[in-house]
Amino acid sequence: MIDIELAIRNYRCFGDEPARIRIADGFTAFVGVNNSGKSSLLRFLYEIRTLLRIYGADSNQWATTLLRGGSPGTIWQPIVLGGERALRADTERPMELEFVVHEGPAGAFKLNNELLVHKIKYTSEGTSGELRTERGTVIAGPDTPLDAQLSSQLSFEPFHAAMGELADTMYIGPFRNTINVGAQASYYDIKTGDAFVNTFAEYKSGENPAHNEAIFQLIAELQRIFGFSSLDINASPDKKTLQIMADGRSYRLSEQGAGLAHFIVVLVNVLVRRPGLLLIDEPELNLHASLQLDFLTTLAKYTRNGVIFATHSLGLARTASDRIYTLTKPLGEASSVQPYERDRELVTLLGQLSFGGVPELGFSKILLVEGKTELRALMQFLRLYGKEHEVLMLPLHGDEMIRPDVGQEISQLSRISSNISYLIDSERNSEDAPLARNRQGFVDLCAQQGIQGLVLERRALENYFPEAAVKRAFSDSATALGPYEKKGPGQGWPKANNWRVASLMTRSDLEGTDLGNFLETL
Known part of the structure; x- marks a missing residue:
């Protein structure tokens, strides 16, 4: 598991305003028009791979020197094609990178429970590093030797382990x-x-x-x-x-x-x-x-x-x-990066996915699902029934859209396709527990508009995962959920990886369940 925050300045088309991104388990997308910088940002992890490999080798003296704020000179070079450059073309200021390890193979990179920020400045002449707390207190740098007492309290292993994992990329x-x-x-x-x-x-x-x-x-x-x-x-x-x-x-x-x-x-x-x-x-x-x-x-x-x-x-x-x-990249300016603020317009998403409701042209059915993690797991289940290219799934983002007041969005979908279903979690704590008010309201709304679907009998999709598939996907220490058990850290796998368990299941794992019966009728 990894969760690493990066800030990037003066790299290719990016300027002094940092491009901030989080690299974590699952799927991350960079979206933009041509020449907006999305390919450069993607290629960034490839081009700094030599630095990441140095950091990943915890016995490497150069890595320790940089982390402790030393200035060892030019110890790495970005991997660029002949005639290209990684430094931004219109400035003499150095390329600056910041790393914050929120999670990694050896945990978070912290000191006294405060996350640490490692900053590196790179020019063609040399490299220098700095280590500070999130609040901005410098604890190591070119002019700040690492205090001996702090050094005894500080473990660099979480940083080395996370950087080693981040270095293992394929572009x-x-x-x-x-x-x-x-x-x-x-x-x-x-x-x-x-x-x-x-x-x-x-x-x-x-x-x-x-x-x-x-x-x-x-x-x-x-x-x-x-x-x-x-x-x-x-x-x-x-x-x-x-x-x-x-x-x-x-x-x-x-x-x-x-x-x-x-x-x-x-x-x-x-x-x-x-x-x-x-x-x-x-x-x-x-x-x-x-x-x-x-x-x-x-x-x-x-x-x-x-x-x-x-x-x-x-x-x-x-x-x-x-x-x-x-x-985005305004004319003559540096590229900028922003987290996408997802909208609730399901009809817009249909258009973005080229849905036409014509079987000969692709998808013929629409399935509204709980969220993205369920969508990817259900893709694996639909494969078992030979329907993965017939059914277009749209995420409802949980309680954000599973509510009784989304009638306008649902009616817009109904005007585009008459073949719409839904599949949502029950979130029940026990067999006899009632649905939450918002979920029951959503089900009633769909019934009013002639849309059929399934509220899972068990708590959620991951409550259908068998023990054998969970252990094969992760490790022997990972455990399956009971029918109404809420997933927690004790299970040993992140929700974003539900699809990995689903990909190892067979049709027989679903047969006889309400979920299996529903998928068969789609």
């Missing part, structure tokens, strides 16, 4: 062509061309059984996602491309649509690398709206902490992400 740019790119070509962190094809061949038929099985499972995922009755993928004899056997017919990869090639290239690369965090630019590239969320959640299965993505699609961001940041 995928918007270009993912595998054909005719050269024998050993790579594009940032992904292999392309012959190098990609050779890696695929080694994983599929090499000597490592685990690799063979992973590719077999990946091909099965692709078969499900694209609706083939049969699918096999092999390297061509000359190792220049891939041969696709789809529904008994042979194709070269270049004969298939860009969407399938996109899935194959990215999924294979991520499967091989299995990063802590995946950084991907424009995951919607070449994909129909009905495949985009499926693509993101499938990718996340091969990561430990989740996915950070830059996108033009606000609809995808609103549907998939736990955190959304919008970026």
